[in-house]
Amino acid sequence: MLDFDGSSNDDISSTYHGTVPRAAHKKATKKKTKIIVPVSSSLDPITIGAKRPSADQIKIVGGRGYDLRQPIPVKYTAVRERFLDARKNFWTPNDIPMGEDKLQWNTGKLTEAEMWLFKTNISYLTAGDNLVPDNLVNAIFQHITANEMRQYLRWVMAEESNHVESYLFILESFGLDEQGQGQIFNLYQELPDLVKKVNWNLTFSNKVVNSDAPLGSDEANRALLEDLLSYYIFEYLFFPLGFSQIFALARKGKLRNTAQQYSYIWRDEASHSSNGLWLIKQITQENPSVWDAAMQDRARALVNEAVKLETAHAHAVMPDGGILGLPVKTYIKFAKFVADNVCKNLGLKPLFGIREHPMPWISEYELNHEVNFFEGRVREYQTGTQLTWD
Known part of the structure; x- marks a missing residue:
């Protein structure tokens, strides 16, 4: 019999002869549900x-x-400054004449091994410069809630598109028709070691895209951080190693115009990788719980995986042990040297202990300051139309 206060003199469990209805113990089993407020989005409706x-x-x-x-207030001034600097340094592939390379390509000046290295190189880099903006659009952008970073990442996408245009311009300048260009661009899909390397980055992109974790949660931030780490490695390690293959040819007087294109691309990628490192550090600073011992171990493991992938790549594109001026052993040592720098930049213990730069000559092809460049000299510039060559 029920009293007016809701209590009962009868044994409810014996009355129902089995499981007690959930409603009967509603007060006892009710749990507080944590309300997760969605993160800010550029798709949010405008509210008057x-x-x-x-x-x-x-x-x-x-x-x-x-x-x-709204572009103000600017909280992260370093990001804003990076965007303004990048905008000043915009360039286009047509700024660089390709006549010398065209002559070498069409008159047999490159050995068979050098031709193979170039073809696989430009194929992989073209795929890579498509991977980066695709990752930004599909995986990264939805997580970013600072307007100045979103603005800079839009510029990064434009620069990556410009890089793809550079690779296309190089092959067009050689006089290759669409079929000839297509055969070269497709090579990265025909070599298992290059396929594995491309898919390595795609794995992290897809993990973020397919995650059901609410944006801003620790789970979502961990997946995001792994993805950012993989692409930081991509732009800080994979890209410079790829550029070094062509720089090695340029040191012998071959494909120097292409190397000039790559130097400008490298300058852009250096800015992208600096931004990637800054983003990783800022996320971990604002969300320290995600940068625990397990994530730090994971970061070192990713760096180690990247070196293994780069090692396999080197053997695939330089099957005879390298080319003149670029032995595979030296190339792999350079990969390990860069990998140790990645670890140091992340505040982690280096993996390989390579202290001396195995290929110091590569700095000749950096464009951060006024530098001697091949037979001429390139000066820093404000826009692509103001290139000055002595």
């Missing part, structure tokens, strides 16, 4: 009377409750 965002609200990822469309 909404307040302007404040710097205190803004987070690099997982920010909530403010309008992402």
